[in-house]
Amino acid sequence: MKNILAYVESINGTIKRSAFEVATAAAQLKSKTKTNAIAVIINGNEEIANQLFEYGVDQVINIPSEILQKYSPQAVAKALYQLASAKECDTMLFPASSDGVELAPILAAKFDAGYISDIIEMNLENDDIIVKKPVYAGKSIIKAKVNSPVKVFSLRPNVFTPIKQVSDVKHYEVFSPELSSNDCKTIVVDTVKNEGKIDVKEADIIVSGGRGMKGPENFYLLEDLAKVLNAAVGASRAVVDAGWRPHSEQVGQTGKTVSPSLYIACGISGAIQHLAGMSSSKVIFAINKDKDAPIFKVVDYGIIGDALDVLPKLTDEIKKIKG
Amino acid sequence: MNILVAVSRVPDTTTKILIGNDGKSIDNNNVKFILNPYDEYALEEALQIREKNSGRVVAITVGPTENQETLRNALAMGADDAVHIKSKDENFDSFFVAKNIANYAKSFNPDLILMGKQSIDFDSLQVPSILAELLDLPVITIVTKLNLDSTKVIAEREVEGGKEIVESSLPCIISAQKGLNDPRYPKLPDIMKAKKKTIEEIPAQAFDNKVEVISMELPLRQRLNKIFNAGDDEIKEVVRLLHEESKLI
DSSP: OOEEEEEEOEETTEEOHHHHHHHHHHHHHHHHHTOOEEEEEESOOHHHHHHHHTTTOSEEEEEOOSGGGSOOHHHHHHHHHHHHHHTTEEEEEEEOSTTHHHHHHHHHHHTTOEEEEEESEEEEETTEEEEEEEEGGGTEEEEEEEOSSSEEEEEOTTTSOOOOOOOSOOEEEEOOOOOOGGGOOEEEEEEEEOTTOOOTTTOSEEEEEOGGGOSGGGTHHHHHHHHHHTOEEEEOHHHHHTTSSOGGGBBSTTSBOOOOSEEEEESOOOOHHHHHHHTTOSEEEEEESOTTOGGGGGOSEEEESOHHHHHHHHHHHHHHHHO | OOEEEEOOEEEOTTOOOOBOTTSSSBOOTTOOEEEOHHHHHHHHHHHHHHHHHOOOEEEEEEESTTHHHHHHHHHHHTOSEEEEEEOSSOOOOHHHHHHHHHHHHHHHOOSEEEEESOOTTTOOOOHHHHHHHHHTOOEEEEEEEEEEOSSEEEEEEEETTEEEEEEEESSEEEEEOTTSOOOOOOOHHHHHHHHHSOOEEEEOOOOOOSEEEEEEEOOOOOOOOEEEESOHHHHHHHHHIIIIISOOO
């Protein structure tokens, strides 16, 4: 095996949490294979590099580039291709974010390499990188490997735990790719943020509502609880299809597949396609008035009761603990 | 405007997955297959663009004989033509699928290539981006809104915690996310008509698979399964457990 490239995402000079997850995974792979783990950041700086060294990577390469000021997948992939070729990287790790999953296959195609997306486990067996990836929205899991010389993977957010393990070697370097503005085949002309909202994909805790919430006007109960827990609000397909909540909040097979530490399902009966999307949550807690609802088969904690009655009391109790 | 829409055949979302005899794929017995839901958004968008701009909508799929059903669904929704890149077996390797679609796209020269952001079987989200590289075309994935004129597209793309407005020239590749539109339901006469249409068959070109599935397993997770009634003390107890036992709040 040659070197490992870990692609680091940042927003306005701040590294995303996923960066530490990807850096840790690269560092762990490196220590088993006696190679170098190289974290790559676009328009970063030494301060960011120092944060990454704390997670065990031994090289951080910064790509300062006017052309890459705005994200354009094909231009980023071209820069990474040049860097990976120059630094002899044959294993590339990306976060399975919306940009990561757009970029990684382009880079894989440049190397004519195999790519496995959204992996939840990575191990070394007889020099082969063996990964696990949920398929059918998590209804089953495949164990798989890449057979081409170059291998590309994207890591599901929130699954790989960042571990501090300061590296002995801390090599910082700047790389200048050969790019022209023609390499930006797409241009981001504007970015709109959902102010004050946490995305279900990135959230550590998700409070989700279903038809048992009885109407969009009652979702403030979930938002109140979410605020106390610093959680994201999620929704079942039924309530998204009914227009109560935006589709960006939908959890399930035709929505988002999530793996938070805690998933609180309120008034969600547990249709098979919903369970598929959230069953890899570490702890599941459900409130439902039907004691026979399928959701209770997959929970750690459950309360049999009307979510509209239970939620205000629950929020109050949690507030007491949180002080 | 000529539009190529790539569609795939996937198990219905209500399917309970069982592992097949080979230990590395699902048991297809008693599974109902459907047109991939995300591809329905792509196809609906293509049909709406055709209705405004004229042109042809061609649905394409890569897979075994059974994929014909999926193309019939696409024809019933309103696709003008259907192309079946026929392989002997089902193959989930994204490079295999992308390369075969690219081969066809090179001869058809569409103004726009649309497809779902992912197939809800292997959930790989790879084909649009690989195709972009193979055809040297711009790509915008996970799109929830699309506006276009004869030379360029402006798309809204879903990203963590918000959206990006992305511009690109034509031709380009777009992958559809839920929210893009409300796909139409085919009417019975259209379903009947679709059954009689000719589907163009092209043998798939074989490539060495880059990804090898070693085995498939069902997720097993032991749950505590502590169920309570909705009394005040019981709510308090659950909060205590979340705090002390699971240490999550």
